[in-house]
Amino acid sequence: MSTTPNLDALQRDGFVVVRNLLTPTEITHYRTIATEATTKTRTGSWPHFRTGGIWGVQHLMHPSMPGREAFAKCYFSPTILAVAEELMGVNADTTTDNEPLVMELFNLLVAPETKDFELRWHRDDVAETATAEEEISQLAAKSPGGRQSHAQYNLALCRDASLIVVPGSHRRARTDAERNADPYEPHMPNQLIVELQPGDAVFYDSNILHRGTYKHKPASGEETRLTLHGSLGLKSADADDAEKKKVRATAVLQHGVGAWVHREDAAFGLGERPEKMRANLVAMGTGEGVGFSLQG
Template identity: 80%
Template sequence: MATSHLDALKRDGFVVVRNLLTPTEVAQYRDIATAATTRTRTGGWPHFRTVPKQFPPWPTTPPPASEGGIWGVQHLLHPEMAGRDQFARCYFSPSILAVAEELMGVSPDQADEALVMELFNLLVAPETKDFELRWHRDDIAETASAEEELKLLAAKSPGGRQSHAQYNLALCPDASLVVVPGSHRRARTDAERSAAPYEPSMPNQLVVELQPGDAVFYDSNILHRGTYRAKPENGDETRLTLHGSLGLKPVDGADADAEEKKKVRATAVLQHGVGAWVHRDDAAFGIGERPEKMRANLVAMGTGEGVGFSLQG
């Protein structure tokens, strides 16, 4: 059934949901996100995204602040993450799950069994210098021909329906995501294909502007990039954006390409290392049956050993 959020996602490749968090929730999550960022910047958390690298695998040692430091904190749902219980209540919150279900076409009678826990990370401002991500689609290589792009886009979101929901949820004002609306349904134009990797003014681009509590859900294969402004020296954190994804449990034999789709999604998720800890006994959440069913569906995807990486760089 068509809905306003799903219509926007199909048409534009993204949809902004305003006030998904209350001001009280924003303040609460901003506090624990700030603490997680400080801990990571100072070497107390080993899972992060580092400047100037865009895609995994990530280094194991954060670069010094003078070189930009980190731009992301990984694995907010890890059993050893401080504030994990609160992060989990956010990730599994009914308001976020409801939007994800809507966008993935999950009916109420399927909801308890269909969803897969995937990733929950934090995007932050680098230190001392700005950082940018190049134009990309999350799991279609930039070397793909127009014909290959069309085939892959059709396979990954047939009829505009995705097997996962990906979002940015802002805890500070955020204007970092830049997209080309509608590019999730077509091959790149000649201008897009020949554009510089960090082209600042791609034709028809749009900067997605979020206020604290707002979220943008987007097709991961829309043509997009990110811009990260450095935080003021010794100042408050200027970007704290929760970056999450939820999956849809594949149905064996649903189509001829079912196994290949499962493999591609497993790579996209497990390349980040979540499979190394999600099966642990202490990874249980203790906040109801649904999170545990979603976690079990992720465990079933495997450990991630040997899956490789979606993109390079």
Template identity: 70%
Template sequence: MPATPYLDALQKDGFVRIPSLLTPEEVAHFRTIATEATTRTRTGQWPHFRTVPKQFPPWPKTPPPASEGGIWGVQHLLHPEMPGRTEFARFYFSEKVLAVAEELLGLKGEEAKGQDEPLVMELFNLLVAPETKDFELRWHRDDIPETVTPDEELKMLEAKSPLGKQSHAQYNLALCPDSSLIVIPGSHRRVRTEVERNAAPYEPELPGQLVVELQPGDAVFYDSNILHRGVYKAKPEGGAETRLTLHGSLGLNASALAANEDKKVRATAVLQHGVGAWVHRDDAAFGIGERPEKMRANLVAMGTGEGVGYSLQG
């Protein structure tokens, strides 16, 4: 059996930090195009974004003014109309990213390789610092509402990670120093404790919590159902961007998923962000190789996203 240090860490702790996934030269390159994408979005030239104070989709069509916090994310970096999308795609589909995803999804080793492309292109966005005021995300799991009972919570955790394996790999890649993500290690494998269940939504300190510290070029891959939150410091007015974090996910195609996994749940988690509205377009082809097109075709097969609903509210 091949060594799987990343998967071992993910299964044990719910996250794995990978230092220097990008070189300093690559960090500088992507910081430049990420800054351009952010500036374009802040100035109303890109219509896909995450807005303060909203945490989950659907997002407003117009950004709030900077005085109210503005945006905290740029959506759809792989959209055919996004300037710089080819360069973003070169990272998203790079061997260094796909190799980690393959290990985390149990695809490492020749025995796991078949004729069909097992990976699905999912989401690729950019997380940025809000303007003028700090912004926080409440404690949550990405696909499990906080209102469920302990029994329901356990069933959902087990269904989303059959035999301890996930259907997708989700990550943050920092282009600036980033200490925004706060996790509770091991919470992806258990129901919430009474303290966690009764905690305030923005409780600043829970037992065992850990701030994930990333330097430019570092990545953290994490189980989307680990108990986590985000704390985003506002950027200085008129200053340089202080947070540029590439936020992506890749999934397993339908034939590679565990038999007992709910494929509609994963489709909702992905398509709720609106990616299904453009991924099928003729101009959405990347032109950088065969594998990206197969992964894009797997996403097209998920559907358009119409009527799928939303995983969480707020």
């Protein structure tokens, strides 16, 4: 029996589904506050969202977000952090100041109100214009030895079948069929729809070939999609390589978290570990040449 089954699956397939990551009580609790955050956004009271019919709510841990402490408890939960540590190959020593994880992003993916919305086939950090040779080089550099310097996940609070992936594509260049396919190709060869039940999470390599489909919600009906989307980083990878630090800092801070994470009122009051992880993000974003200011 493997001691790292989640990492084994991630390395082999490019994604791993972790079932029942939340208890039924937690699902109900988080669904309630996620619905409140979505309603606040839909009615214009929260300005940070993904456009296209509002399909995402940004900055769930922002000091001004109602329910941010509950969202933070979810993000920093030992259960989620344990999976992330396995996938990034680290063992956290919480008895010292050497916190290996970096706080990154925590957002909410929701169903658009008026019409369906789709994302193109893509890899998060490899341009679609890259040649096959460039793809292979960049994929190897971004996850040496099969491990990434960050982990990202979708955690479903309602049934979710929005993420579509091509298993194994995180370790190879695109095939001719993939390279020449329509950006919104509905039937990519070997694609798989990742189906999640409430409380399930999918952790995935950000450079697996993937896309998202967002079915709109019924008018005036209940929210049909409430999926928490988070990412966590690895401090050691940033500290050892200045260029990697710059690239990852840019990728995270471009989402706007750098405008508030350094503020005094951004403290979570949840113990030392969340504050150490937040401090790691502040430190990551203040190096030379990052290109983003933590003052906004």
